[in-house]
Amino acid sequence: AQSVTQLDSHVSVSEGTPVLLRCNYSSSYSPSLFWYVQHPNKGLQLLLKYTSAATLVKGINGFEAEFKKSETSFHLTKPSAHMSDAAEYFCVVSVFNNNDMRFGAGTRLTVKP
Amino acid sequence: EPEVTQTPSHQVTQMGQEVILRCVPISNHLYFYWYRQILGQKVEFLVSFYNNEISEKSEIFDDQFSVERPDGSNFTLKIRSTKLEDSAMYFCASEQVGADTQYFGPGTRLTVL
Numbered sequence: 001a002q003s004v005t006q007l008d009s010h011v012s013v014s015e016g017t018p019v020l021l022r023c024n025y026s027s028s029y030s031p032s033l034f035w036y037v038q039h040p041n042k043g044l045q046l047l048l049k050y051t052s053a054a055t056l057v058k059g060i061n062g063f064e065a066e067f068k069k070s071e072t073s074f075h076l077t078k079p080s081a082h083m084s085d086a087a088e089y090f091c092v093v094s095v096f097n098n099n100d101m102r103f104g105a106g107t108r109l110t111v112k113p
Numbered sequence: 114e115p116e117v118t119q120t121p122s123h124q125v126t127q128m129g130q131e132v133i134l135r136c137v138p139i140s141n142h143l144y145f146y147w148y149r150q151i152l153g154q155k156v157e158f159l160v161s162f163y164n165n166e167i168s169e170k171s172e173i174f175d176d177q178f179s180v181e182r183p184d185g186s187n188f189t190l191k192i193r194s195t196k197l198e199d200s201a202m203y204f205c206a207s208e209q210v211g212a213d214t215q216y217f218g219p220g221t222r223l224t225v226l
Contacts, residue, residue, distance in 0.1 A: 032213060043117065044156075044204065044217035051213055090156065100169065101215065103148075103156035 002027040006104035019078040023091035033074045034092040086111045117218035134190045136205030144208040145188045149201040195225045
């Protein structure tokens, strides 16, 4: 069965500094991996996805993630945090089809001025 | 940009009552999903729906739950007799045929008293 583990429940950075949100996955088969972001009172917005193409995936708002099979990781990064990046971020894995998407517990990102 | 909408944003009900949560998926999407997130816990898959029938459901989706697409635009989740443990945020998602990305609504917060 597939699953994801988000290693940090809360990450706090200063505006303008890099962001790293960590995600490790477990899957018996080639996974599809996603990062979603949830701003307060908003839906889950897709940031980026990996589906067996390029291992470095670029998403919206300057975020990117690298699929590392050897480390079973799919960490989300951004070179310079913006105040508007403050939100909850979810790493998600699926296999075969998207009927069975498994969410991580989420990481709350706080951006300090 | 088209988006998934959900109503109501917050529903309060008494234990044992029936509730219907409504979702309007993106118009050209044909796959529909419901997820829930109990406070402090992970987002969990409930059910997927395609071609007017359930294509997959989790162990959470027992006989108390049902889904329906009553017309060409709405997708509903009904809980027949609510329990305290049904209190959660319920997310609807939709997906285009041939795509591999689900788009989520803002959620309905269900509180069972």
